Amino acid sequence: MTESLTFYTNPMSRGRIARWMLEEVGCSYETVLLEYATSMKDPAYLAINPMGKVPAIRHGDTVVTEGAAICAYLADAFPDAGLAPAPGNKMRAPYYRWMFFAAGPVEAAVTGKALGLLAPPEKSAMAGYGSYEATIDALEQAVSGPGPYICCDQFTAADVYVGAQIGWGMQFGTIEKRPAFEAYFARLRDRPAAKRAAELDDALVAQVQNRPQPAQS
Template sequence: MSDELVFYTNPMSRGRIARWMLEEVGQPYRTEVLDFGTTMKAPAYLAINPMGKVPAIRHGDTVVTEAAAICAYLADAFPQAGLAPASGSRERGPYYRWLFFGAGPVESSVTNKTMGFQVPPERAGTVGYGSLEDVLNALEGAVSKGDYLVGNRFTAADLYVGAQIGWGMQFGTIEKRPAFERYAARINSRPAAIRARAIDDALLPKK
């Protein structure tokens, strides 16, 4: 696909996940940095994402928002990068499983913890993730089985889940369990991850 790839982001946002994915893909892209409350809420960007949030990408006429969706889209749009199991393969199941586990239970449970919301134990069955402890135990089991979540190679699922784990441990919303620390260190040492962090760090406001 030769259409222009445009990335809308802010270095203090989940756009860092999409940046990492773009660096893994290795395709040329143009970055538009938006500010919270101003350009992010302006009509020009609301035409891209009516939520007025980042990240988003525009690939030709195709617009994708939500970090997990961006990761999945880019992996499929540029299969030569090898960031997703082949369509129809049995590995596609666990790939989707953990990618959406990161976007669903992990995101929801960690956000609720950040906001100070505790699900009463007797009401755990009414929320999709049950409890934060359940989520972290499932996640710990997944990253302890091997170097990667799916088979023996890095995929977009590792990128998304690994970013969630690393970010959560940094800000204290995910426990620093040894399995999480080993997994995050392995994933975050990838050349594309290092490049992405350097690019975004350079865009941070100067103190």
């Protein structure tokens, strides 16, 4: 696909997941740096994402928001990168299953843990993740398969999303450092695309921190 691609992000956000995916795809793209209290809430950006959050991408006339959706979209939009099992391949099922498990139950459970807002045991049936413990146990199962990646020997967009969740969770203490998680993330963090993405975003962090702050009224 030859349409222009614009990436809307902040380096201190889930945009780092989309950046990693873009670097894995290897396509050219323009980065638009947004700030939480100002440009993310500007009408021009709210027309792209009414939630006023990042990441988002615009690919030609197509807009995609939400980290997992961006990963899945880019894998399909750039099939030559080999980041998704082909339709009909039996690995397509675990690819979808675990990517969206990470985007749904895992995201909700780790956020709830960080905020001290996990569902009490007597109400766990009402929560999509059930319990935090069951969610993390299932996540461990996902990365303990017969191969090094979610889809056995094929590194995919599911590994980008699941790996990012595990890496951040272990870093910030919302996911315990189980041997299976540490071994899985170690297989991902030294990928050239992961390193490039981290370097680009780390440079943007410095840029954001050095910007003059708006005057207080």
